[in-house]
Amino acid sequence: MKGARITALAGGTGSVKLVRGLYTINRSTLTVIVNVGDNVWMHGLYVCPDIDTIVYGLAGILDQPRGWGVKDDTFNFQKQLASLGEETWFQLGDRDLATHVWRTMRLRKGATVSEITKALCERFSIEAKVIPVTNEFVETRVVADHEEMHLQEFWVKRRGRDTVTRIKYFRAAKAQPAPEVLDAIGSADLVIICPANPISSIGPILAVPGVRRALSRTSAKVLAVSPIIGSNPVSGPAGTFMKAMKIEVSPLGVALFYRSFLDEMVLHISDRNLAPRMTGIGVKPKITDVLMRSAEDEIRLAKFLVTDV
Ligand code: FO1
DSSP states (O other): OTTOOEEEEEOSTTTHHHHHHHHHHSGGGEEEEEOOTTOEEETTEEEOHHHHHHHHHHHTOBOTTTTSSBTTOOOHHHHHHHHTTOOOOSOOOHHHHHHHHHHHHHHHTTOOHHHHHHHHHHHTTOOSEEEESBSSOOEEEEEETTEEEEHHIIIIISTTOSOEEEEEEETTTTOOBOTTHHHHHHTOSEEEEOSSOIIIIIHHHHTSTTHHHHHHHOSSEEEEEOSEETTEESSTTHHHHHHHTTOOSSHHHHHHHHTTTOOEEEEEGGGGGGHHHHHHTTOEEEEEOOOOOSHHHHHHHHHHHHTTO
16 A cells, blocks of 8 residues: 555664665655664763664665664774773764764753654654654663673673573663654554564563553554574574573564564565464464565565555
C-alpha cells in the first residue's frame, strides 16, 4: 500500500540497513523508534550511538563499513585528548563530536532528547520521524563476573570478553515513553522489529512501560526480521546476551522473546526448516534472504516486508 504508515523498532548498526531500505520506499510515512540504552556520557558529552547511527544512515553520511560514526571522519580530538592522558577507548571522530557537543548544549538548555533528535533530522533534511523510545536516561548495564558496567564499557572497552550473567535496563521500569512512541505503534499499518540484538537493542525499548502493551494491542501486523541465522547472530554480542538471559540462540528463541506481540517472523532461507516450529508457537514464518550486503538488498528486503500491507 502506497503511503502505508510503517513504524520500525531499531537499534543501531544491526538496524540501519533495513531502516535505510524502508526509507527509500516509504520516505515520509516511516517512524523509527530508537533504543537509548546504549547512550553514554563521555568526556562530559551525551552520546546517543543508536540515534546517531540511524540519523547518519538516513542522511547518507554514516561510516558504513564500521556501522557507526561519520564517514571519512578524522580523529584529531581523540589523539589530542589521549596526549592529555585521558582514556580514549570510545572513539569519537571530529565530525561526530560536533553532534555530541551540539546535543549536550541543547540538553543543558532544557531540551529533551526527542526535541534534539527532531532538530538533528531537520538539519539533515530527513523526512522520516526518528524518535527515542524515552527521554529519560535509561542505561543498559551488563552484569559480568559479578561486576556491573555500562554496555559500552563491556563491549568497547573490555571487548566483550567477560562472562555475562545478566543484563539490566537501569531506570527503564519508571521511564515514560517519549511523546509519539505509543501512538506510532498504535496508529501504524505495519510494525517492524529490525534485525537487531533482541536483548541490548530491542530489549531496552520493550522495557519502557507501555511499549509491550501497545505492541500487543495495535491493529497493525507486528513482524520481526530474525537477527540470528542458524545459531549465529548476524553481528554483535546477541548470542552472549541471549545465553545470559537463558534464551535459545536461534530465530525461535527470538520469536519466543517477542511472542506476546509478534505476528510474523522473517527467517533466512537456510532456516526454512524452522517454519513448522514457528507456526507451532503461533508466529507465522516468512522466508527470504535476510542478509543485506548492498543498497539493493536493503530495498529488496524492505519491499518484501511491506508487500501485503
Ligand atoms: N563501537 C566500537 O566498537 N568502538 C568504538 O570506539 C565506538 C565508538 C562509537 C562512537 C560513537 C557512536 O555513535 C558509536 C560508537 N561505537 C563504537 C558503536 C557502539 O558502541 C555500538 O556498536 C552501538 O552502541 C550498538 O548499537
